[in-house]
Amino acid sequence: MMIKIENLNFIYNPDSPFETKALNNINLEINEGDFIGLLGHTGSGKSTLIQHLNGLIKPTSGSIIVDGVDITEKGADLKSIRQKVGLVFQYPEYQLFEETVYKDIAFGPKNLGLDDSEIDSRVKKAMELVGLDFDSLKDRSPFELSGGQKRRVAIAGVLAMEPKVLILDEPTAGLDPRGRDEILGEIKDLYNKGNITIILVSHSMEDVARLVNKIVVMHKGEIAMEGTPREVFRRAEELESMGLGIPQVTYFMRKYKESGNDVSSDVLTIDEAKEELLRYLRRNGND
């Protein structure tokens, strides 16, 4: 399944004093099996862009082709598109509404018209994917759970629709470091199980660097960069001018290299940095 965005423009509140051009001539291809990090400063248009991908927002101009179907056309089957392209909003815990965790997660599958046994198995599977214990939590009220658990329930609610493309808008916003790592870990596991395309929206380079295989950087409503994490992080100065950074260890390695040490600064994670430093120190020690 492939998504192709062509010449997409979007304006909020057109012809009013509050007119905002949120997206400016976006062209982007998302291929099956991609794990994309969509990065950009607050207000760069990330959320606006992803809401186009399942037809929640109609573009001012341009086209979005999902699985060969132009979803901007009149009469497009939005229900099936929203099943294929699952979207988890920012702070999704604020949309929980059911009496029990089970019912809330079942809301999506129910809207798809599935039968009860299918719904049951999907709820179980979705809860397992996000690390929630089915038996002890299914009958609890979602409102009495902790913040991190609520968010998992909300994510499970989208996973239960078994989308082929999963889009998560800043899924770690407002979580403590531990909660953040757990959620990111679960997203990674989900991707590794295969058969899914993921778009992870974030403004944190650290989060994204070690997970995704492609980065798209947005700036002021346009796509400013596109490439593998390594390619993108080589352009640290540009990123900084857009109010973004590079991962701290990459930054450290760059500085270390600048101060006259012959190391590669092309590292993304602490493990890679460790390897590189050990390699460098050993070689130096042997001289």
Place this chain on the structure above:
Amino acid sequence: MIKDITIGQYFPGETVIHKLDPRVKILVSFAFIISLFFINKFYPYILILAYILTVTKLSGVPIKYVLKGLKPLTFIILITFFINLFMTKGVVLFEIGPLVITEEGLYQSLFMALRLIFLIMGTSILTLTTSPISLTDGIEKILSPLKAIGLPAHELAMMMTIALRFIPTLLEETDKIMKAQMARGADFESGNIMSRAKNLVPLLVPLFINAFRRADELAMAMEARCYRGGEHRTRLNEIKMEKRDYIAITIMVIFFGVLVLTRYI
């Protein structure tokens, strides 16, 4: 979708109309509404139209924007129109089945519909050119003499300020929750009345829960900054009558005087 509502929406600007004392604008709007009800024939409507157009022109608000305020109330205007059209007795103009249209009915329905339209447009200009903050400041000032008889003017104004402040937030949030539920396959647009009402549950529950949470946080934040009501509270920007306000009052008194006079000539 929900954002079409103009009543209560401020159109920022620096014009004379924007700068008028909010008290003057509120009182003029009231006088405007009352004088509308004094009008008993068609031709004074020309004056009203001229008034609305002049003020709109002076305020720099595009007329389109003033007209937008009518959109959410189209239904009410139409109902008024048709009820008057079919229910007024008099000289029959023509009949379509059981429906009878009379000369008086036609006259009356047009008259009432125009009255409503002008009423909405006239008051839209007030809210379009006055920021919510100065609007409530004005109301507080106007009501403050009534404190003597126990009316909590400050508290009322504060409640209004808060309510106005949160309207955009609530609209935004409604939009967001609707979209989030639509992403899970919820349908807010089709079905009969019963199923539509039922479909609103996934929207209304989170909306209320979030509103209560917000109210709680706001109360706490206000308390943390030692808010304790109107007594001895001073303000940074006192509203003051200026020359332009006196000029506006003079013009308006003459204008409304003329309008009332048309009743008798």
